[in-house]
Amino acid sequence: MKVKRGVITGIIGPNGAGKSTALKTMYGFLTPSRGTVNLKGERVNGLTPSQMVARGVSFVPQNRSLFNDLSVEDNLHLGCWHFRRDRARVSRAMDRVYEMFPVLRDKARDLAGTMSGGQQRFLELARSMVLEPEIVLLDEPTAMIAPKLSRELYDFIATLPEHGVTVVLVDQNVRQCAAVSDHIYVLDLGATRAEGSSEDFGDDEDLKAMIQEWLDYEID
Amino acid sequence: MNSVLLINGLIGGVVFGAIYALIGSSLNVLVGVLRIINFAHGEFILAGGFLTYVLLTYFGINPLVALPFAAVLFFAVGYVLYYLLIPRLAHSDEPETASFLLMFGVSLMIVSVLTWIFEADVRPINFSFDPINVLLYTVENGYGEGRDAKVLVPTARLVALAINALIIVALTWFFYRTLPGKAMRAAIMNREAVQIVGIDIHRLSATAFGLAASLAAVTGVLLTLVVPSIDPNGGADLTLIGFIVIALGGLGHPVGALAAGIIFGLVEQVSNVMLPQAAAQMLGFMILVAVIFFKPSGLFGLERGR
Numbered sequence: 001m002k003v004k005r006g007v008i009t010g011i012i013g014p015n016g017a018g019k020s021t022a023l024k025t026m027y028g029f030l031t032p033s034r035g036t037v038n039l040k041g042e043r044v045n046g047l048t049p050s051q052m053v054a055r056g057v058s059f060v061p062q063n064r065s066l067f068n069d070l071s072v073e074d075n076l077h078l079g080c081w082h083f084r085r086d087r088a089r090v091s092r093a094m095d096r097v098y099e100m101f102p103v104l105r106d107k108a109r110d111l112a113g114t115m116s117g118g119q120q121r122f123l124e125l126a127r128s129m130v131l132e133p134e135i136v137l138l139d140e141p142t143a144m145i146a147p148k149l150s151r152e153l154y155d156f157i158a159t160l161p162e163h164g165v166t167v168v169l170v171d172q173n174v175r176q177c178a179a180v181s182d183h184i185y186v187l188d189l190g191a192t193r194a195e196g197s198s199e200d201f202g203d204d205e206d207l208k209a210m211i212q213e214w215l216d217y218e219i220d
Numbered sequence: 221m222n223s224v225l226l227i228n229g230l231i232g233g234v235v236f237g238a239i240y241a242l243i244g245s246s247l248n249v250l251v252g253v254l255r256i257i258n259f260a261h262g263e264f265i266l267a268g269g270f271l272t273y274v275l276l277t278y279f280g281i282n283p284l285v286a287l288p289f290a291a292v293l294f295f296a297v298g299y300v301l302y303y304l305l306i307p308r309l310a311h312s313d314e315p316e317t318a319s320f321l322l323m324f325g326v327s328l329m330i331v332s333v334l335t336w337i338f339e340a341d342v343r344p345i346n347f348s349f350d351p352i353n354v355l356l357y358t359v360e361n362g363y364g365e366g367r368d369a370k371v372l373v374p375t376a377r378l379v380a381l382a383i384n385a386l387i388i389v390a391l392t393w394f395f396y397r398t399l400p401g402k403a404m405r406a407a408i409m410n411r412e413a414v415q416i417v418g419i420d421i422h423r424l425s426a427t428a429f430g431l432a433a434s435l436a437a438v439t440g441v442l443l444t445l446v447v448p449s450i451d452p453n454g455g456a457d458l459t460l461i462g463f464i465v466i467a468l469g470g471l472g473h474p475v476g477a478l479a480a481g482i483i484f485g486l487v488e489q490v491s492n493v494m495l496p497q498a499a500a501q502m503l504g505f506m507i508l509v510a511v512i513f514f515k516p517s518g519l520f521g522l523e524r525g526r
């Protein structure tokens with residue numbers, strides 16, 4: 001699997017395909033039993049998440065990862081941990097992220113746990129952005145949030161490459177993921193089944209049938 | 221007569237309660253950040269106490285001078301001990317049970333070392349300030365027949381209380397106003413998520429272990445100011461008090477530990493002077509059982525992020 005710089009790479013597949021495992025392995029949460037993870041030519045197998053953050057990689061996991069009893073501002077500040085001693089940079093990063101997500105500035109003093117599910121998701125995304133990352137790994141960003149917020153979230157994700165951010169996106173929602181991704185990997189049982197742009201998949205009847213099969217299965 | 225006893229009980233309750241709050245706070249950091257059941261916490265406190273005893277008895281060093289020395293030394297010991305012992309627990313199928321057994325072993329080892337060096341004897345602490353006591357309050361005609369009752373408090377106890385209060389203020393400032401303190405609270409709420417924001421969980425945990433060991437040693441130093449002697453076998457009681465304070469105050473809540481420590485100290489000390497001894501011992505535990513029964517997360521307990 002190769003992720004190109006400055007584009008959105010989508011990873012789709014049925015439950016148990018290994019999508020989240022792939023992201024966690026890229027971020028250093030898991031060490032691969034086989035194979036390697038390379039970042040800009042450097043082998044990064046076995047590096048810890050904090051070492052990956054130092055290399056400009058941030059991660060928004062599927063499970064909620066906020067600190068509910070800390071304020072919105074404190075949650076964002078902790079996102080600046082890697083460069084916490086550079087006060088000017090922290091201040092700049094906070095201003096930048098408040099400009100991206102004005103609603104968070106209004107709620108800066110609120111406890112993160114008191115916000116709605118959708119707002120919490122935006123806060124997690126905002127926290128991953130304070131790092132000014134080169135690469136953002138997003139695992140099911142729209143899971144369990146309202147359709148309107150889901151669209152807003154996807155609109156934001158679609159703008160990230162314009163800011164030079166490379167995105168790796170995992171989503172169960174195939175259509176949503178395909179619409180925003182420049183390149184897609186289809187995973188099944190831990191292996192890459194196919195890859196290409198969403199247009200490429202139009203000609204592959206077997207693949208379309210397989211996707212339809214798992215979609216039907218999940219809908220049922 | 222009873223009012224004098226009550227005032228003595230209340231003063232003792234605040235002095236011991238503040239120490240219990242400190243024990244609870246340091247244990248809270250360990251249990252919350254590292255998710256380990258540190259059965260050796262009381263022995264760390266004793267080790268701090270015996271260090272003070274040695275410095276005082278053999279080198280004539282004032283406990284107030286020993287305090288910062290003990291704090292720094294035990295921070296280093298805790299920091300190193302974390303890397304030696306704890307990361308390996310992650311390979312266990314049951315890390316929390318393994319941590320319990322491991323720290324129980326460490327506790328027995330510390331007791332053995334203390335007994336080896338100091339034998340099983342209780343060691344007296346021969347230290348006092350000048351003046352030895354401070355007159356806090358006079359109850360007119362307290363003893364009847366025109367005799368006033370004087371409430372005297374040992375100066376050392378008041379000094380210990382003042383230092384304890386300063387440490388608690390400093391701890392509260394650390395946990396609520398500094399980023400490393402907030403990171404430790406964050407780890408108590410959601411340990412996995414602190415790694416997501418790029419915090420090195422081992423370094424944070426080692427710092428938390430160092431902080432807890434340092435606070436335990438400082439508690440041991442303060443203990444030598446408020447009790448007449450220290451006992452190499454007294455660690456288990458101190459550990460038990462720490463867990464009671466956490467259960468009462470709630471995991472991960474520094475203010476909860478403070479309130480719970482003071483409540484437990486007041487109940488224990490007041491009932492010691494007002495009730496038969498057996499009833500006094502029972503009362504503190506009755507409060508613990510009642511809190512667990514009616515509010516299992518403790519008086520100030522937080523809900524975990526996950």
